[in-house]
Amino acid sequence: MAQPRIGVFVCHCGRNIAGTVDVEHVTERAAEIPGVVLATHYDYMCSDPGQDLVARSIKEHRLNGVVVAACSPGMHEDTFREAARSAGLNPYLVEMANIREQCSWVHQGPAATDKASRILATVVEKVKGNLPLEPSTMDHANKCLVIGGGVAGIQAALDVANAGFEVLLVERSPSIGGRMAQLSETFPTLDCSQCILTPKMVEVDRHPNIRILANSELEEVTGFLGNWRVRIRKRATYVDPEKCNLCGDCVGACPVRVPSAFDEGLSERAAIHIPFPQAIPSSYTLDKETCLGLTPLRCSECRDACEAGAIDYDMQDEFLEEDIGAIIVATGYELLPKERMAEYGYGEIPDVIDGLEFERMVSASGPTQGELRRPSDGRVPKEIVFIQCSGSRDPELYKPYCSKICCMYTAKHALLYRHTVPDGKAYVFYIDVRAGGKDYEEFVQRAMEEDRILYLRGKVAKVFQQGDKVMVWGVDTLTDRRVEVAADLVVLAQAMVPSAGVAELARKLRVSVDEHAFLKEAHPKLRPLEALAAGVFLAGAAQGPKDIPESVAQGSGAAVKAVMLLSAPELIHSPEVAEVDELLCSACGICSPQCPYEAITVEDTAEVNEMLCEGCGTCVAACPSGAMSLRNLADSQVLAMLRAALEEREEAEVSGG
Amino acid sequence: MAENGFEPRIAALLCRWCAYAGADLAGTSRLSYPPNMIPIRVPCSGRVEPSWVIEALNAGADAVLIGGCHPGDCHYVSGNYKARRRVALLRRVLGELGVDPARVRLEWVSASEGAKFARVMRDYVEEIRALGPHEGGLGSSTAPEAVAESVVEAVEQVVQHG
Numbered sequence: 178m179a180q181p182r183i184g185v186f187v188c189h190c191g192r193n194i195a196g197t198v199d200v201e202h203v204t205e206r207a208a209e210i211p212g213v214v215l216a217t218h219y220d221y222m223c224s225d226p227g228q229d230l231v232a233r234s235i236k237e238h239r240l241n242g243v244v245v246a247a248c249s250p251g252m253h254e255d256t257f258r259e260a261a262r263s264a265g266l267n268p269y270l271v272e273m274a275n276i277r278e279q280c281s282w283v284h285q286g287p288a289a290t291d292k293a294s295r296i297l298a299t300v301v302e303k304v305k306g307n308l309p310l311e312p313s314t315m316d317h318a319n320k321c322l323v324i325g326g327g328v329a330g331i332q333a334a335l336d337v338a339n340a341g342f343e344v345l346l347v348e349r350s351p352s353i354g355g356r357m358a359q360l361s362e363t364f365p366t367l368d369c370s371q372c373i374l375t376p377k378m379v380e381v382d383r384h385p386n387i388r389i390l391a392n393s394e395l396e397e398v399t400g401f402l403g404n405w406r407v408r409i410r411k412r413a414t415y416v417d418p419e420k421c422n423l424c425g426d427c428v429g430a431c432p433v434r435v436p437s438a439f440d441e442g443l444s445e446r447a448a449i450h451i452p453f454p455q456a457i458p459s460s461y462t463l464d465k466e467t468c469l470g471l472t473p474l475r476c477s478e479c480r481d482a483c484e485a486g487a488i489d490y491d492m493q494d495e496f497l498e499e500d501i502g503a504i505i506v507a508t509g510y511e512l513l514p515k516e517r518m519a520e521y522g523y524g525e526i527p528d529v530i531d532g533l534e535f536e537r538m539v540s541a542s543g544p545t546q547g548e549l550r551r552p553s554d555g556r557v558p559k560e561i562v563f564i565q566c567s568g569s570r571d572p573e574l575y576k577p578y579c580s581k582i583c584c585m586y587t588a589k590h591a592l593l594y595r596h597t598v599p600d601g602k603a604y605v606f607y608i609d610v611r612a613g614g615k616d617y618e619e620f621v622q623r624a625m626e627e628d629r630i631l632y633l634r635g636k637v638a639k640v641f642q643q644g645d646k647v648m649v650w651g652v653d654t655l656t657d658r659r660v661e662v663a664a665d666l667v668v669l670a671q672a673m674v675p676s677a678g679v680a681e682l683a684r685k686l687r688v689s690v691d692e693h694a695f696l697k698e699a700h701p702k703l704r705p706l707e708a709l710a711a712g713v714f715l716a717g718a719a720q721g722p723k724d725i726p727e728s729v730a731q732g733s734g735a736a737v738k739a740v741m742l743l744s745a746p747e748l749i750h751s752p753e754v755a756e757v758d759e760l761l762c763s764a765c766g767i768c769s770p771q772c773p774y775e776a777i778t779v780e781d782t783a784e785v786n787e788m789l790c791e792g793c794g795t796c797v798a799a800c801p802s803g804a805m806s807l808r809n810l811a812d813s814q815v816l817a818m819l820r821a822a823l824e825e826r827e828e829a830e831v832s833g834g
Numbered sequence: 835m836a837e838n839g840f841e842p843r844i845a846a847l848l849c850r851w852c853a854y855a856g857a858d859l860a861g862t863s864r865l866s867y868p869p870n871m872i873p874i875r876v877p878c879s880g881r882v883e884p885s886w887v888i889e890a891l892n893a894g895a896d897a898v899l900i901g902g903c904h905p906g907d908c909h910y911v912s913g914n915y916k917a918r919r920r921v922a923l924l925r926r927v928l929g930e931l932g933v934d935p936a937r938v939r940l941e942w943v944s945a946s947e948g949a950k951f952a953r954v955m956r957d958y959v960e961e962i963r964a965l966g967p968h969e970g971g972l973g974s975s976t977a978p979e980a981v982a983e984s985v986v987e988a989v990e991q992v993v994q995h996g
């Protein structure tokens with residue numbers, strides 16, 4: 178600041194301040210501070226005449242800094258900055274001294290007056306060091322990238338597209354739909370999962386603003402907020418979707434049979450396949466990994482069978498590059514892998530299965546058309562045991578967290594079981610029943626009472642095969658009795674874990690994951706839809722265990738966040754951010770790992786990306802050479818503020834509050 | 835009123851999102867506390883440089899309070915963890931220099947904890963009152979200025995990796 182010409186405006190706030198603090202005295206003391214050319218006080222500074230007084234004084238006294246001593250900056254900082262702007266003064270040269278919330282309302286007597294004038298003095302020192310600033314602005318791309326085509330990604334894509342923006346929906350597997358496409362009926366209403374999902378999938382397919390890239394994954398991301406350049410690999414499917422008429426002749430011709438991932442291994446598929454009839458995009462995919470051999474070609478049965486001539490063995494992976502303005506990550510979840518649950522015999526005993534396998538078994542579109550038959554011998558199970566929290570809430574061995582949806586889907590499973598096998602017996606082992614959700618508790622109660630499912634509170638100690646039965650030993654802690662069930666089928670409610678490969682994806686996107694590899698939000702309460710990297714948003718179970726309504730809600734929420742970004746004429750960012758003095762910087766690199774937003778890169782010197790920096794100043798405090806500084810809160814400013822706060826004063830005897 | 839007539843002077847560096855907002859709430863709720871503290875608003879407790887604390891003690895403060903968000907709640911995710919580490923180191927250095935580490939305190943106060951803010955202030959003022967005034971010039975009577983400078987430097991050295 179050239180020669181400081183600071184105006185100080187002390188507010189009475191009616192009696193709120195003036196009833197306690199001697200405002201005249203505070204004004205007089207302020208006038209004595211070097212650099213203060215005007216000090217005055219007024220009844221209500223925030224009133225129109227108060228604001229006019231500020232604006233007029235700026236012009237009359239050619240002020241180059243303003244301090245309003247009044248309420249907390251949260252209340253009226255914007256008001257006075259606007260008033261200053263209208264009078265031609267840069268708003269960043271205006272600050273508030275909080276002499277109400279942090280002084281007149283909590284102290285009394287001369288001590289309150291002394292404290293008020295000290296607070297005021299600190300802020301005058303700050304303003305002396307402030308620089309006029311302009312918000313940074315930047316153009317941005319208009320397209321949204323959605324990664325993951327589960328129900329969360331589908332909802333996000335539709336909402337962004339309906340707001341008028343182009344969407345690129347990248348799905349790793351051959352079809353969008355995610356886990357929801359695998360489910361039978363959905364709690365708490367028991368409507369058929371595919372019946373409510375497939376219309377949305379079709380809508381995505383038909384939407385003029387959405388381009389689906391199935392069998393595709395993100396290869397590389399460069400750039401940042403609003404201006405990413407992404408490279409996507411679209412794996413060759415060896416089938417031209419334009420020509421494929423879905424006749425299915427190729428499947429009959431293919432000599433290969435491997436377990437179907439969509440059916441959780443309960444059925445077999447050919448190397449050339451469509452995961453389920455309503456898959457979108459509706460086309461077959463030849464899976465190179467299980468095909469007998471493409472290079473050199475070992476078999477050509479499918480091509481020979483295809484009358485449409487849709488099969489092309491020379492098809493190559495494609496690479497697409499796109500400019501992207503906003504990114505939504507909705508990569509979903511999977512269940513804790515079987516190999517890991519040895520104590521429940523999971524992965525060893527054929528009749529111990531997980532929840533998704535059960536979904537496929539009772540699904541009308543499943544391998545048994547919804548008839549429940551156990552894997553080992555195809556018999557209908559007459560006694561069935563459900564074990565909740567398998568791998569969840571188990572910090573010693575597995576996951577410490579609650580997977581949140583298992584209480585609900587276990588109740589659903591037990592109820593569906595009782596509806597399909599009316600003379601069957603269902604037992605549920607549980608730790609607690611957590612049914613927090615609209616109509617959820619009612620649903621569980623109904624399962625317990627109307628469908629006479631036996632809920633046993635306690636942990637299962639052992640599961641083992643005995644003859645053709647699966648023995649389950651446990652303790653009912655409510656009655657303190659040992660329980661032994663000779664079951665025909667055991668269903669484990671496996672912990673939900675993030676989709677494989679998420680950590681790598683997060684690295685590419687430069688976003689963080691938590692200790693369980695769920696995507697981490699910018700703030701657990703206030704910014705649950707945003708990743709730490711600006712412009713990247715989160716939706717669905719990729720961020721933590723979630724049911725469908727929550728995933729959909731988050732999908733819509735993330736879409737709004739993305740649309741806010743895409744629809745802005747240009748990106749605007751606060752200029753009160755960190756800044757490097759290149760002459761002082763030794764490129765030691767201490768700053769950059771301090772930054773939670775990846776805003777600092779270090780090459781010849783450190784460099785701060787102003788659009789990413791949020792202005793916390795943590796890097797500044799860490800810089801050993803004083804090269805890093807926070808605009809308008811430099812070290813020198815804080816030190817001057819401290820000196821002003823602590824200045825020796827003859828009259829300064831603080832007396833009781 | 836203190837019997838010994840000593841009124842501690844405390845500088846408080848409060849993060850704007852939590853501790854400063856908590857102090858505002860104490861005001862809105864009219865929860866009075868001793869006026870011995872002068873607040874300075876900073877974006878985050880992670881912005882606080884340990885050398886400021888030394889400088890404040892040299893400039894006449896009897897103690898420095900740093901207020902931040904509760905662990906896990908920092909508006910900037912992890913600034914408060916950095917602050918916690920830096921303050922822990924700083925307290926060790928102060929101890930080495932013969933300054934009671936109690937003269938710097940880090941407190942987590944959320945925006946909804948007006949009552950906690952007032953209580954912390956009451957406690958801290960009492961504690962420092964009992965401790966007595968901080969006699970300036972850290973650790974040396976011969977060349978307080980020079981020593982203070984080297985102390986600041988030493989602290990920066992120790993703390994920058996925090």
Ligand SMILES: Cc1cc2nc3c(=O)[nH]c(=O)nc-3n(C[C@H](O)[C@H](O)[C@H](O)COP(=O)(O)OP(=O)(O)OC[C@H]3O[C@@H](n4cnc5c(N)ncnc54)[C@H](O)[C@@H]3O)c2cc1C
Binds near residue numbers: 325347363364509718
């Ligand atoms: C047994 C069981 C029963 C359930 N029953 C119900 C119920 O009745 N009611 C209910 O509300 N909820 C139920 N749920 C929960 C429901 O499945 C989830 O809430 C929902 O599927 C979450 O949707 P999502 O889009 O977040 O994730 P997902 O459905 O997992 O979709 C994620 C998508 O992202 C894709 N993907 C992953 N990684 C990448 C990558 N790197 N690149 C590109 N694409 C990628 C995946 O292929 C997938 O298509 C049940 C869950 C289980 C396990």
Ligand code: FES
Binds near residue numbers: 877907
């Ligand atoms: S914002 Fe409060 S401690 Fe970081």
